[in-house]
Amino acid sequence: MSARRGLPLVVVGSGVAGLSVALAAAPRPVLVVARGSDGGDSASARAQGGIAAAVGPGDTPMAHAHDTLEAGAHHNDGASVQYLAARAPAAIARLQALGMAFDRDGERLRLGREGGHHADRIVHAGGDASGAALLAALLRTARAAGHIRFREGVQAEALLLRADAVAGIRLCDAHGDTTLVECTEAVLATGGIGALFSATTNPAGADGNGLMLGLAAGAAARDLEFVQFHPTALATGDDGTLPLVTEALRGAGARLCDAHGRSLSAGLHPLGDLAPRDLVARWVWKETCRNGHAWLDATLLGDAWPVRFPTVHAACLAHGLDPARQRIPVVPAAHFHMGGLACDRDGRTGVRGLYAVGEVACNRVHGANRLASNSLLEGLVFGHRLGRRLAEAGALPPVAHGAHRWAERGAAADPQALARLRALLWNAMGPVRDGGTLASALRTLDGDIGMPGGWQRRLAILLLATALQRGASLGAHYRSDAA
Ligand SMILES: Cc1cc2nc3c(=O)[nH]c(=O)nc-3n(C[C@H](O)[C@H](O)[C@H](O)COP(=O)(O)OP(=O)(O)OC[C@H]3O[C@@H](n4cnc5c(N)ncnc54)[C@H](O)[C@@H]3O)c2cc1C
Structure with a gap:
């Protein structure tokens, strides 16, 4: 089906996942909204090691998939893993076509090795400045693309639903002025949750706010207990x-x-x-x-x-x-969230018109522990897939009947409460966990003892409850009290 022009597809986030969707959705009109400008507040821009792809001599997508499953403690969705590994070489070729200059040894790409990989498989750029180079290439292309508009320095703070389907999104700028953008489809590409922990590699904005917005709209959460800690x-x-x-x-x-x-x-x-x-x-x-x-x-x-x-x-x-x-x-330090908004390989969340992609999403490709350098790849591969699907399907027609409602995260915790909450999560949900500490942290938050409200508190309760519920160790979720 050919794409129809009409309401824009709204993509929230200008990291690797959001930009990949926006580029692949051509010729549909896309509005990319982001809190920062030039992807400056994204995790993508900070990525160092590079992108995993079986492009070296003797390496195969099957071997890449095998390592992904092994690292993920086989909690992964096998079909997503096969898809990711099989599409990785094409994703690298697309970036080269956009002018991204990967590090080379003569004619060949220079390949690095990272944890859990049985082959040299990591392509990189500028030594350890891979994320900055990647984002520069994607942004340059997106800014030149006729179908994409940007609104930067704004925060997506609420989704408008009609009969539980996406009908619009409310944006708020730095002065507190709000705008309603009507749309029938919105893609959350808002990144992870590392900033909820007192030690993290993530930027301050990786605080789970997009995850909470999706949950408020009625999407389901999946695998929230699986948080990767970088050594x-x-x-x-x-x-x-x-x-x-x-x-x-x-x-x-x-x-x-x-x-x-x-x-x-x-x-x-x-x-x-x-x-x-x-x-x-x-x-x-x-x-x-x-x-x-x-x-x-x-x-x-x-x-x-x-x-x-x-x-x-x-x-x-x-x-x-x-x-x-x-x-x-x-x-x-807290580094990557394997869990997130439950979605399928096309980013569908179960709420009509609401999609999730990148670190905020969970299609179970990473299982219980992400293989190194597979997350930029996830954004590239599943972002591209989602963008193509949305372009092929054309815009969803608006829902004509039914009640409107706003899906909102609610007020944020104040800085002092947030600092206490981050310390509490680090202590209870860090690299080594036990039932007693998790239960005690939950009691503290449930009882609100010295922990004033905020959506971060509600998210922390969800995280702690899932970690407490999973009594056995699996992947990055390690319970020292497991039998
Ligand atoms: C230091 C560091 C190094 C890493 N190195 C690697 C590596 O070498 N290889 C690898 O594969 N992975 C690496 N990772 C992980 C990887 O970078 C991330 O998982 C990935 O970039 C996430 O991409 P994303 O597009 O989902 O989110 P992000 O890149 O974090 O982008 C999120 C976007 O959402 C926007 N946003 C958030 N909330 C809102 C809102 N409410 N309204 C509007 N905009 C919003 C932000 O402004 C931002 O533009 C690294 C991570 C870190 C922190």
């Missing part, structure tokens, strides 16, 4: 967003150790320091509980540091560390 954030001692120390460093030979230089992984896993992230995060967590942090020794990179890992190099120097000569102090 190596720079231990700055600060509360909040910590600089990431990419796993690609371990792929390049860096080693995790304790204060005496003893390996953290010796004898624990055949892949050593490149075991799946959930395992490595727990080793680092254990050392952090003992000695405040673990160490990453990447001095072997020497003079190659500023060229191969300019982002991490700059972050270390900014904190008074020379990683070519000194070991890097590292701690685990």
Whole structure:
């Protein structure tokens, strides 16, 4: 069916997932709305390691799918995994066609290795500046595309529903002025929830607000308990967003150790320091509980540091560390949400006209633990798929009858309450969990003892309740009290 012109398709979010939908939805008119400008507040722009794709000699999508399932503790949806791995090489080719310059060794793409991968499979750009390069290529193309308009510096704060179908979206700008955009289809591509934890690699805006908006509209949540903790954030001692120390460093030979230089992984896993992230995060967590942090020794990179890992190099120097000569102090930090709004491979949430894609969505491609560098890929592959489907189907006609209602998150917690909530979530829902601590955190929030309202509190209750309910360990959800 050919696309019909009419009400715009509204895409909330200008990270990799939102932009991929917008580009693929041509020729349908698309309005991209985002809180930041130029994707500056997105996780996508901060991505370091790169994008996983079986493009190396001897590698296959089947092997990529196998590693994805193994990392995900086979909690994944198999068909989504096959689709992701099979479409990865084409996604890389599309980016090259947009002018994205991946790092190369002569004619060939230079491939990195990250945790859980049994092959060199990570394409990257600008050394460890892959996300910035990716977003620059997508934004440049989207701004030049005739079918896409942008409204930046606005927040999607409510969805208008008619007879439980999407009828519009309310945007609020920095001055508090609101606009209603009529639409019959809206795509939530609002990113993850890392900023709800006191130690995170995520930007402050990755706070689960899009997830709460989707839930308010009647979409279902799935797998909320599965939060991935990155093993190596720079231990700055600060509360909040910590600089990431990419796993690609371990792929390049860096080693995790304790204060005496003893390996953290010796004898624990055949892949050593490149075991799946959930395992490595727990080793680092254990050392952090003992000695405040673990160490990453990447001095072997020497003079190659500023060229191969300019982002991490700059972050270390900014904190008074020379990683070519000194070991890097590292701690685990909340990094990625495998759970989210329940949807199918076409991003459908169950609410007519409401779609979810990227980190806010959960089609179970990542299972219980995401394989490294599969999330930019998820945004590219499932964003493209959703955009094409929406272009082929044309705009949904408006619902003509029925009551209107606003779906809203409600008021936000104040900064002090939020800081307490983030500490509480880190303590109860961090890399190592137990029933007693989860139940006590829930009681604190349920009883509202010293925890004034806010939608973040309601989201935290949902997260804690699902983590408490899953009594056994699985993937990134590790229960120290499991039998
Ligand atoms: C430091 C870091 C490094 C990473 N490295 C890698 C890597 O190397 N490889 C990899 O595969 N993955 C990596 N990841 C994970 C990956 O970057 C993210 O999972 C992915 O980019 C998420 O993309 P997204 O489009 O879903 O969300 P985001 O990129 O976070 O974009 C969210 C967008 O939604 C907008 N938004 C949110 N709420 C609203 C609202 N209410 N109204 C309007 N706009 C809103 C924001 O402004 C933003 O534009 C990394 C993550 C971090 C934090």
